[in-house]
Structures are given as C-alpha cells and as structure tokens.
Amino acid sequence: MPVPNPIYEPVWNLIPPPVPAVNDTGYVKSLDEMKVKTSKVYENIKTETEALRKRKAELWGGGMRKDTEEETGKINTGLAGAWATREKNYETHKGNLGGVISAAIAAVTVANLNSGLMTSGRNTNTALGGVCKVHGIYLEKTQG
Secondary structure, three states: OOOOOOOOOOOOOOOOOOOOOOOOHHHHHHHHHHHHHHHHHHHHHHHHHHHHHHHHHHHHHHHHHHHHHHHHHHHHHHHHHHHHHHHHHHHHHHHHHHHHHHHHHHHHHHHHHHHOOOOHHHHHHHHHHHHHHHHOOOHHHHHO
C-alpha cells in the first residue's frame, strides 16, 4: 500500500496590524533644518576659500615670490659654476692625455730603452744570433 502525501495546512492565526497614521511633520521639519545648516556650511566654505585665496595672493605678491626667485637664481648660479668646473676638468684631462702624459710616457720609454731597462729588442736579436750560429746561418749573407 502506498504512503499517502501529507497534507500541510498550517493555521498561523496572524492578523496584520492596522497601519498607524503617520505624522511626518517632525521629519519634514528636520529636513528643512538640514537644508539650512548645509547652506550655511557651504557659504562658510566659500567665504573661507576666498579668504585663503586672498592670503595666498598677499603672501606670493609680498615677499614669497621675491624670495623664491632669489633662491632659484642662487641655485642656477651654483649649478652653472659646478658645470663650468666640470668642463674645465675635462679640458685639463683631455690636454693631459693628449700631450703631457703621452710625452712623459714616450720620454720614459726612450730613457729605459737607452739605459737597458727594456731589453726585449736586444734579447730578440741575441736569440736570433744564437739560432743562426747553431744552424750555420750567417746573418751577414742573408741581410744582403
């Protein structure tokens, strides 16, 4: 025998409450007060903003602009001096590499060759002479 479907018919016994009469005069009054307060705050902001603009103009026109321009001029002068020194140092370095240092290196090299401190050429000639003697080659004949 099949199981019958249950029947669900709850009885809540709920009766909706009556809708109360709404008195919104207090709410409307508070909205009107908020409008007035908001407009006062907005006007105060406009007034304060204008006062700040005037004060800024006074400060900038008074001494701040002059001070800023003077300090900027000092900074520019300092930077120009630094760049000039840098360029002068590069010119000195270029001159030293091109002439002074190269001439000094050449002079030291020639002096060392003359005094025998640099003997690579002499050693090479000595080695070639020894090879020629061992093998019976006469340099005088080959040199022409």
